[in-house]
Amino acid sequence: MPELSHVDSQGKAKMVDVSSKNDTLRHAKAQGYVFLNETAFNAVRDNKIKKGDVLSVAKIAGIQAAKKTNELIPLCHNIFISHIDLSFELIENENAIVINSEVSSEAKTGVEMEAMTAVAVASLTVYDMCKALDRSIKISDIVLTYKTGGKSGTYVRK
């Protein structure tokens, strides 16, 4: 029967022991959407055309959050991260922003949570900077799109 990796035989939370694992190169990619109303979307788009500051701040927030993943997610390991990147795409006809992240590390454990956390916190930052124009902004569809390295191998989201 399938079991939760972070829960012991008595149902209590536990950290996974990675002591006997080797350092291998790991990559992970995640994606998420921020849906805005037209006013807020246009404000982000026009700001981007000029100086790009909403998305610049969101990018910095995502990078810094990825480095803090092990502080935020209780059972995550602290690891050295060799690269974090985020990119943003505006989808005009949906008033949406697509956020993609990519994280790399040479470590005993993967960087899926770092990639997911980067997208989530970048999304929250967009929300924060636009909330005066639209309190109904929706953060959606945060998923892992790819990961490689480690015992469980490569995963590609269909």
Add this chain to the structure above:
Amino acid sequence: MPELSHVDSQGKAKMVDVSSKNDTLRHAKAQGYVFLNETAFNAVRDNKIKKGDVLSVAKIAGIQAAKKTNELIPLCHNIFISHIDLSFELIENENAIVINSEVSSEAKTGVEMEAMTAVAVASLTVYDMCKALDRSIKISDIVLTYKTGGKSGTYVRK
């Protein structure tokens, strides 16, 4: 023409100056969904029936993240938070977990971001603890459902 509150007249990021605002009582509520496959959903449900640890850990993570909001979201103010609560509901026929948060403060600025951050990080924690069973978990529909207090008054999501 509507403008971003966190961007100055030259398009650059700025923090909102709340120096002249009064401390008033503020509440905010947020909500989000975590969609799992059947195996992972059943594991969370069965663990909940026994000891509830996945959701206990997610709750603690959400509370702690709410207290860290100003560290995560660059232009957020650091404020005293008088209450943070999270609750979880399992939706059997959708293999989904609904996460609701509620945050209170007596402050010069609102607690919307704290409520949103609590939901986002609780969701990420569920992902982390279940990812070995299901890498395709989706975090979705994170929205503000309610806020009151401050100059902009009460907001209720339709």
Add this chain to the structure above:
Amino acid sequence: MPELSHVDSQGKAKMVDVSSKNDTLRHAKAQGYVFLNETAFNAVRDNKIKKGDVLSVAKIAGIQAAKKTNELIPLCHNIFISHIDLSFELIENENAIVINSEVSSEAKTGVEMEAMTAVAVASLTVYDMCKALDRSIKISDIVLTYKTGGKSGTYVRK
């Protein structure tokens, strides 16, 4: 029947809601002991006589830890702290160091945990700096000795 304040009616952890409390002046004092072997005790004593650095570092660590209490203790509130002090006394015939802390705040909730955390982390810092001389150091008898302010009034340890 007496109940845990940080656990709800279903046995789950919760933060205490202090929204309706008033800001009042609060003080708390805590105490703890570090027992060393003679070699380590003498090294601390002689270092103190010269420059006092082991205890200086422990004092700084205790002050900084008190400010981090809400990050360390999951259900603690973040509060403004108006004063933190630690003092150290050497007890020659027991090879022991007594650590006393005192914390003040004008807040909706007390500073007991801040005082206790200051003593605990100062003790750990002494351990760290002396462990090469004595791995058997014991940290003991960390207690709250006094607190005042708030609805529960004054407490003095007998």
Add this chain to the structure above:
Amino acid sequence: MPELSHVDSQGKAKMVDVSSKNDTLRHAKAQGYVFLNETAFNAVRDNKIKKGDVLSVAKIAGIQAAKKTNELIPLCHNIFISHIDLSFELIENENAIVINSEVSSEAKTGVEMEAMTAVAVASLTVYDMCKALDRSIKISDIVLTYKTGGKSGTYVRK
């Protein structure tokens, strides 16, 4: 004459230079006691029988604190930690909780402080959640019980 490893020849604090050390596998175990009055002890025990939340929260707090050790203890190195575990045992006739921690790492320096810090912060968390029932709770006998790895070899507390 024996000397403090974290103090230089002039009596000033210093960080130990581990640049020339090799990464080796390291383990450390620590232990501590929390003594409660009967009311508080019974509340923890009954909560444990139901859902275990006091000890669940204390466990999470201990794990997270171990990851923050280098932030709390000024002269500690920041290291990658491959495993952190805490367990709790209730001693009925003493109204006591025994907390045991175990930490592993492959690093240039040991994990004694991480193990000690995990026990101390888990103890403080128990105190926090029970203090409304008993302000006289005592945290005692925090000691290193075992460590292995590194130049100084294995230590087992008698």
Add this chain to the structure above:
Amino acid sequence: MPELSHVDSQGKAKMVDVSSKNDTLRHAKAQGYVFLNETAFNAVRDNKIKKGDVLSVAKIAGIQAAKKTNELIPLCHNIFISHIDLSFELIENENAIVINSEVSSEAKTGVEMEAMTAVAVASLTVYDMCKALDRSIKISDIVLTYKTGGKSGTYVRK
């Protein structure tokens, strides 16, 4: 004879007790210079003309550092900050960047350290982003230019 406010009568560090002070409105301004070689200065200037990212990132870093001041400076109090702003000016004929900060709070203690820390960390961020072009960058003349509020009144740097 003049005495250090953060040192007690025995020469040991201490935190200033602000328990009996009132919350008053406080402002502080600080300033600093970053001197670059021509290549690095031109790269910042041209980047600024296009998108402004070096200075955008430095601004965000300065704002976030101001919020962390009490974590960085051991004897600083943690306070609520109502506003933080940084501005940057390029001085062509000196290949220099002038960084100005401004911080406000309604608190029992001033925000001088927050303003100084914002400038220092923004300067370090410029260094970081330009160091591949010029390792000889100099950060200089970080001073408090203005402060008001509190018992010591207004200070204006001559």
Add this chain to the structure above:
Amino acid sequence: MPELSHVDSQGKAKMVDVSSKNDTLRHAKAQGYVFLNETAFNAVRDNKIKKGDVLSVAKIAGIQAAKKTNELIPLCHNIFISHIDLSFELIENENAIVINSEVSSEAKTGVEMEAMTAVAVASLTVYDMCKALDRSIKISDIVLTYKTGGKSGTYVRK
């Protein structure tokens, strides 16, 4: 044409990808000055002769800040640091304190920022502890004096 390493082809901030770099031994040294008025300088000097606490606290603050560099500087990598040291020299005829730092690591990226951050935060700490005696204190000439290791080799400031 020379380009900023932390800015992509569109002028946006980016983290440098160090995934393909090897761990090599790295050292960096930085230096800075704090200029005080005579009253404040004498207070530091006399405190140093007695117990040295101002400079002790500044040293601890510098060590802890170096460990936090990746939190403060947005595009810095988090790395294991094997050694951090700071030293202080008083220059009587200039009422100045010279602060020197030295940082070592075996990592994929250098420790220049850690050395610079240590000096900057130690300087701010001196400012904090002396500001009641002299609000005109100036922090100046923070520079990298030396670095070795990594692809760009050794740098020695002239």
